[in-house]
Amino acid sequence: MSVTKQLIVGVDVGGSKINAVLADPDGNIEARSLKDTLAHEGPDAVIGRIIEAISQLISGADVAGIGIGVAGAHDTQRGVITSSPNLPGWHNTPLCDIIQREFNLPTYLQNDCTLAALGEHRFGAGVDVDNLVYVGLGTGIGGGIIADGQVYTGTSGAGGEIGHMIIDVNGPPCKCGSSGCWETYASGTAVAREAVRQMEAGVPTAIRRYAGGDVNKVTAQTVFQAAQDGDYIAHELISRTAYYLGVGLVNLVNIFNPELILIGGGLAKMGSLLLDPAIEVVRERAFEISAKAVRIELAQLGDDVGALGAVALVLQKKCGTDEGE
Amino acid sequence: MSVTKQLIVGVDVGGSKINAVLADPDGNIEARSLKDTLAHEGPDAVIGRIIEAISQLISGADVAGIGIGVAGAHDTQRGVITSSPNLPGWHNTPLCDIIQREFNLPTYLQNDCTLAALGEHRFGAGVDVDNLVYVGLGTGIGGGIIADGQVYTGTSGAGGEIGHMIIDVNGPPCKCGSSGCWETYASGTAVAREAVRQMEAGVPTAIRRYAGGDVNKVTAQTVFQAAQDGDYIAHELISRTAYYLGVGLVNLVNIFNPELILIGGGLAKMGSLLLDPAIEVVRERAFEISAKAVRIELAQLGDDVGALGAVALVLQKKCGTDEGE
Numbered sequence: 001m002s003v004t005k006q007l008i009v010g011v012d013v014g015g016s017k018i019n020a021v022l023a024d025p026d027g028n029i030e031a032r033s034l035k036d037t038l039a040h041e042g043p044d045a046v047i048g049r050i051i052e053a054i055s056q057l058i059s060g061a062d063v064a065g066i067g068i069g070v071a072g073a074h075d076t077q078r079g080v081i082t083s084s085p086n087l088p089g090w091h092n093t094p095l096c097d098i099i100q101r102e103f104n105l106p107t108y109l110q111n112d113c114t115l116a117a118l119g120e121h122r123f124g125a126g127v128d129v130d131n132l133v134y135v136g137l138g139t140g141i142g143g144g145i146i147a148d149g150q151v152y153t154g155t156s157g158a159g160g161e162i163g164h165m166i167i168d169v170n171g172p173p174c175k176c177g178s179s180g181c182w183e184t185y186a187s188g189t190a191v192a193r194e195a196v197r198q199m200e201a202g203v204p205t206a207i208r209r210y211a212g213g214d215v216n217k218v219t220a221q222t223v224f225q226a227a228q229d230g231d232y233i234a235h236e237l238i239s240r241t242a243y244y245l246g247v248g249l250v251n252l253v254n255i256f257n258p259e260l261i262l263i264g265g266g267l268a269k270m271g272s273l274l275l276d277p278a279i280e281v282v283r284e285r286a287f288e289i290s291a292k293a294v295r296i297e298l299a300q301l302g303d304d305v306g307a308l309g310a311v312a313l314v315l316q317k318k319c320g321t322d323e324g325e
Numbered sequence: 326m327s328v329t330k331q332l333i334v335g336v337d338v339g340g341s342k343i344n345a346v347l348a349d350p351d352g353n354i355e356a357r358s359l360k361d362t363l364a365h366e367g368p369d370a371v372i373g374r375i376i377e378a379i380s381q382l383i384s385g386a387d388v389a390g391i392g393i394g395v396a397g398a399h400d401t402q403r404g405v406i407t408s409s410p411n412l413p414g415w416h417n418t419p420l421c422d423i424i425q426r427e428f429n430l431p432t433y434l435q436n437d438c439t440l441a442a443l444g445e446h447r448f449g450a451g452v453d454v455d456n457l458v459y460v461g462l463g464t465g466i467g468g469g470i471i472a473d474g475q476v477y478t479g480t481s482g483a484g485g486e487i488g489h490m491i492i493d494v495n496g497p498p499c500k501c502g503s504s505g506c507w508e509t510y511a512s513g514t515a516v517a518r519e520a521v522r523q524m525e526a527g528v529p530t531a532i533r534r535y536a537g538g539d540v541n542k543v544t545a546q547t548v549f550q551a552a553q554d555g556d557y558i559a560h561e562l563i564s565r566t567a568y569y570l571g572v573g574l575v576n577l578v579n580i581f582n583p584e585l586i587l588i589g590g591g592l593a594k595m596g597s598l599l600l601d602p603a604i605e606v607v608r609e610r611a612f613e614i615s616a617k618a619v620r621i622e623l624a625q626l627g628d629d630v631g632a633l634g635a636v637a638l639v640l641q642k643k644c645g646t647d648e649g650e
Contacts, residue, residue, distance in 0.1 A: 073614055082614065131480050143580075147472045154582025155456045158614045161579040166572050166610070169493045169510075178575065178610035185494075247491050250503065254486040255468075255580070257479025285491070285503035289398055289407065289483045 006064035008314045009057055009105075011050060012112065012306030013070045015039055015086035018046075020053035021307040022061060025315055027123035029304065031057050042089045050095075051102055058103065065106040065318055066099055067310030069115040071142065076157035079109045085140065108313050111153070112136070114160055115309025116299065117144025118151050120262050122312035124300040131258040134299065135162065137245070137267035141183040145256070151316070163187065167247050185244035188220035188267055194237050195223045205233035224270050241267075242274045246281025253286040253294050264299030271298065331389035333639045334382055334430075336375060337437065337631030338395045340364055340411030343371075345378035346632040347386060350640055352448035354629065356382050367414045375420075376427055383428065390431040390643055391424055392635030394440040396467065401482035404434045410465065433638050436478070437461070439485055440634025441624065442469025443476050445587050447637035449625040456583040459624065460487065462570070462592035466508040469634075470581070476641070488512065492572050510569035513545035513592055519562050520548045530558035549595050566592075567599050571606025578611040578619050589624030596623065 007030060011020040014037060022031040033053040037046060054066060072084030079096020081087070100107040110118075117134035120126040126134075126146065134144035141163030145152040153159045163183035164176050171180025184190055195207050196215045206229050210222040226234035249261060263275060279296050286294075301308050332355060336345040339362060347356040358378035362371055379391060397409030404421020406412070425432040435443075442459035445451040451459075451471065459469035466488030470477040478484050488508035489501050496505025509515055520532050521540045531554050535547040551559035574586060592599060604621050611619075626633050 073612065075614075131484075147477050148475060150473060152472050154615070154618075155584040156582055156614050156618045158612060158618070159456075159580060159582035161582075161612055161615070164579045164612065165490070165576045167491055167494050169569070169572050170495070176612065244494070247494050251490045251576075254489045255484060257481055257484035257486075259480040287398065287483060287486055287489065287501065289481050290479070290486070293479075293481045293483070 006062045008064050008311045009054055009066045010307040010310030010312075010314070011054065011066065011068045012115075012304075012310060013037065013046070013050060013068065013087070014112075014306070015071070018049055018053055019303065019307045020050070020057055021304065021311065022057040022063075023308065023311045027119075027308050027311060029308075033057055037086075039087050043087070043093050046087065047095065047098060050099070054099070054103060058105075063105055065108065065314040066103065067115070067313040068095060068099065068107065068109050069112040069306040069310045069313075070095070070109065071112045073158055074109055074111055076108075076110055076153065079107065081109070106314070106318065108310075108317050110310070110313050111142070111144070111157070111160065112306050112309075113142030114144040114151060114153055115313060116264055116301075116305045117146050117262075117309070118312040118316065119301055119305050119309030120264075120299055121146045121151075122315065123308050124305070125262055125297060126260055129260045131256060132260045132262065133162070133252050133256055133258050134262045134264060135249070135252075136265040137187060137263060138265040139187060139189050141187050141248075142265075147256070162248070162252065165248060165251055167244070167251070182244070182248040186241055186248060190244075191220040191223050191237055191241050191267070192218045194240065195234070198233055198237070203233055206231035207234050220267055221269075224273075227273065238270060238273055239277055242277035243281060245274065246278035246285075249278055249282050249296065250285045253282055253290045257290040258294055261294060261296045262299040263296065264305055268298050331387045333389050333636045334379055334391040335632040335635030335639070336379065336391065336393045337440075337629075337635060338362065338371070338375060338393065338412070339437075339631070340396070343374055343378055344628065344632045345375070345382055346629065346636065347382040347388070348633065348636045352633050352636060354633075358382055362411075364412050368412070368418050371412065372420065372423060375424070379424070379428060383430075388430055390433065390639040391428065392440070392638040393420060393424065393432065393434050394437040394631040394635045394638075395420070395434065396437045398483055399434055399436055401433075401435055401478065404432065406434070431639070431643065433635075433642050435635070435638050436467070436469070436482075436485070437631050437634075438467030439469040439476060439478055440638060441589055441626075441630045442471050442587075442634070443637040443641065444626055444630050444634030445589075445624055446471045446476075447640065448633050449630070450587055450622060451585055454585045456581060457585045457587065458487070458577050458581055458583050459587045459589060460574075460577075461590040462512060462588060463590040464512060464514050466512050466573075467590075472581070487573070487577065490573060490576055492569070492576070507569070507573040511566055511573060515569075516545040516548050516562055516566050516592070517543045519565065520559070523558055523562070528558055531556035532559055545592055546594075549598075552598065563595060563598055564602060567602035568606060570599065571603035571610075574603055574607050574621065575611045578607055578615045582615040583619055586619060586621045587624040588621065589630055593623050
């Protein structure tokens, strides 16, 4: 039986949710299992929930394979999660082997942002686009690269760490051990940090209200809510973030000369408030030929981008990239 | 007749020299024509000299095609030199068409640093390396990318402009119109600029002697000579350059997770004095998995890297990348 008649399981293991889907090779979702990750319970409990979610989906279905996406650095050749910012306690966890043995189905693992690029390229905004960079703006900044129509992950599968481009050689420390990284300026964490700094300096802002007066509850989301409410400080914070977002995008445009950059992740919900000024920076500072060639847009697949990317990964591994499209 | 029996012409049109070679498909140079570019005489005169050099080489030879490398931004699809820092007065010059019509041979054009990557990948330090970044350190910084065994140039052929990564968001203006670009910190121009700054501040240094007392004659080369002579200031200037070189390399390592980064161009002559401290920065600041995976070495093909890269371009275009190896 051709794989194009079979279904595929895609699992996105996030910090708060496990989103598992059963989809056809065109990316149509036929069933879904959504569970809380409860990552603090550790690897065994989370793996148990991943297995449970997959079991619910594949019962009675003709399944070609399982794709899994997890944030962080992985040895994708061996299917091992080296470490993940979302999954405390996971170190060199052989997730692929465990799932493959449980279900006796081909199983593949990939970084979540690489899967997002793959998902958008196969089913979303990036169909028929040869050169595409996906920028995942969340608590950090992750990246996924499609180069000449193929997913690019580098020699150890660890490429695409665009959030750790140094954009300010004199910048503050980053949790990666370097300093001045893009994600210290343009991530959700950076937005929240700067908002707290303003609040602690006594600057009057509606962010305080949206965070219930508690600086520990300030997130990029509360800043965005305050900005939508017309708060000047919140607006300024988002403008600042957009500027730094633009600086990093200039680098990606000059290096990759891509046709498309897709912005996804939690901060993408800020939409044009974040994107328009960032695009302006690219128009001003990137090489003209590359700035003209690139479209910078919001990703399309929303919360399913990781799971659908995992579906696309299975299709790619099992049938090459051209079949089933 | 198979192309592997034929010879190929590779031409590197530099700011000072036109280096044209006739080579076999293994990169063995059978004949050479080296001429002064005399770029100030303008496009017509230079094109005349390029034609003359090629004519001398192909007389009586069975030639499969001609490859040409020129620094700068090109429309490689149409074979047009959009602009070149080495060739004043060249704007949208259809060099490929002119050469193709003159010799009635397939002719291909590419950016010099992309050709350097291709040349090293086919004939030099990068044979059998799938993921490779070539860093050309000259008056500016150029780049060439091999991704998954294929040359990567992006959507308009303008990718690889790694010298215009912003590494200091508060940095000084760059001639590209942006600011804080890598090449404002780690190019030959940057070395010379900082040396002049020290001299103008009255700091005693042997650089002055090597430049004949004339700040206009200070180059990266005079700074290197002074450093070899034990001059402290010259040493410090090269250490500073190496540090910034390392910062940009961190970005390339995190983004591409390459197996190999090759350092070429005029500054590569500084060897380990420049390279060792830069590698140290990569070891300290790049992601461990990628830092461990990468070798950072000097390019091998020296002054012929552009011409041999142009030969490799013809082989790639005419036979695909796998034949003739």
